[in-house]
Amino acid sequence: MSRTVSSWILSSARSSIILQGKGRWYSICIPNRNKIKWKLIFSKTCPYPAGSCRLDRTLSFPKAFRHTFTEEEHFSFQLSPAQINDILRAGELSHRTLDLNGKNANSVLRFESNQLASNSPIEDRRSAATCLQTAGMMFGVFDGHAGAACAQAVSERLLHYIAVSVMPRQSLEEIELAMEAMKPVRPILQWHRHPNDVEYQEITSQYLENLRVYWQHLLDLDTEPGFSLEEAMICAFKRLDSDISLEVQAPQENELMRNIALQVAFSGATACVAHIDGVHLHVANTGDCRAVLGVREEDGTWSTLPLTRDHNAYDEFEIRRLKREHPRSEEKTLFVNDRLLGILMPSRAFGDVQLKWSKELQHSILENSCDVEALNIYQYVPPNYHTPPYLTAEPEVTYHKLRSKDKFLVIASDGLWEMLSNEKVVKLVAGHLTDLNMQKSPLTFKKPINLGHMHNLLLQRKSKGLASLDQNIATHLIRHAIGSNEYGEVDPEKLAAMLTLPEDLARMYRDDITVTVVYFNSETIEDYYRNH
Secondary structure, three states: OOHHHHHHHHHHHHOOOOOOOOEEEEEEEEEEOOEEEEEEEEEEOOOOOOOOOOOOOOOOOOOOOOOOOOOOOOOOOOOOHHHHHHHHOOOOEEEEOOOOOOOOOOOEEEEEEEEEOOOOOOOEEEEEEEEOOOOOEEEEEEEEEOOOHHHHHHHHHHHHHHHHHHOOHHHHHHHHHHHHOOOOOOOOEEEOOOOOOOOOHHHHHHHHHHHHHHHHHHHHHOOOOOOOHHHHHHHHHHHHHHHHHHHHHOOOOOHHHHHHHHHHHHOEEEEEEEEEEOOEEEEEEEOOOEEEEEEEOOOOOEEEEEOOOOOEOOOHHHHHHHHHHOOHHHOOOOEEOOEEOOOEOEOEOEEOHHHOOOHHHHHHHHHOOOOOOOOOOOOOOOOOOOOOOOOEOOOEEEEEEOOOOEEEEEEEOHHHHOOOOHHHHHHHHHHHHHHHHHHHOOOOOOOOOOHHHHHHHHHHHHHOOHHHOOOOHHHHHHHHHHHEOOOOOEOHHHHHHHHHOOHHHHOOOOOOEEEEEEEEOHHHHHHHHHHO
């Protein structure tokens, strides 16, 4: 990025008109497929007065590298390559699956994940877990808005709701008996977490009690074999969203828990969760996170298979769905400026009770609460709010039977997809796989060894940048998302500028980005088809 462009970023930010009030409207510039796309964004300021409940505990930029305001006197976009790598790699997470014999008999070979904040603190969350009482692994990406509280709660709870929904009746009965006898309960999930992906210990017991009420309900249904995976995922999404709504309405003497429940319900989150059991892949999506499959065809070329649809005003199915659910008199006001009721970009989400509850219920809950300003809860009823709910957390579930040519699955928040197309993401992952294999392969020489030939091979590796290749594919994708120029190459100056954008400006140029890439074990998948 040239000095001229860097200066333009600063001058445009410093001269921008900010609407004063509880929130502000931005024009957000997002590069997309080498074009500039302007969007109207509603952003809330996030003050946390002393003594108030601050919920965000995940990745934040190292303060030594990131400016706080555009008005700083000595503003610089300069970062060393080592500093850039430190920022980009801070949230890296990877895990390789192995069975007891040290051999991988799982269709999931490994997964790699990373996050990069734009908001301060970051509003995205992620989850990954192995099911211990049923088969399979689950991976989730959650994109929060109006704060991180809802995304945090959903990332902690949703996978448990899904796991409970598919557990056999006998297992549910065993857990319930252990709870009644106050005995230890066998764990349902084995979490794979980054050290910063922490739980809120203060409210874990309440979350467990509400999960217990859910499995008691499943036991009362007295059905066996129970839900299909698709039914289980739909039921789990809807039940958790219902619990989020009910928890804030229930009497609560503990002020901390009450405040957390308020922040969770009045913020929101989209969610995309993949459940992988052998060759059976189910993806449940609510909102505008996205899941894309990378497929290597027989001729060696790569193709892209989208497994989700973005739920927003650009999707004709969503527009028709909402029109069916509301009177004809509201057809022209359902989407305003490509936003639900002129407010929200996604048309499906957890939380966001402002778009689900009646005006009377909202008023009743908030007037009996503590200082909602301190909790950063924005009280606003949009115009043309007549027949709620306008928003749902019900997911669309896609089933795909894995084939040996299905090599990887990319799940990411919209911060990635605003910068890179599906096809570009698959191309980058495929290219990274090739380069990584080349990096790991030993140099072979014909005897007698020709020093000139050896030198040329080493120069080829250096020219490809293999020595400094990101080992984590999610980091590689994030690097390209924010640092690519019009030729699709990473521009170090642009990358440094995008990483040092001050907190009051960064959200205008990029969103929080969370990426999880799941690699499949082709041999295990081939074995399945040989044996069936």
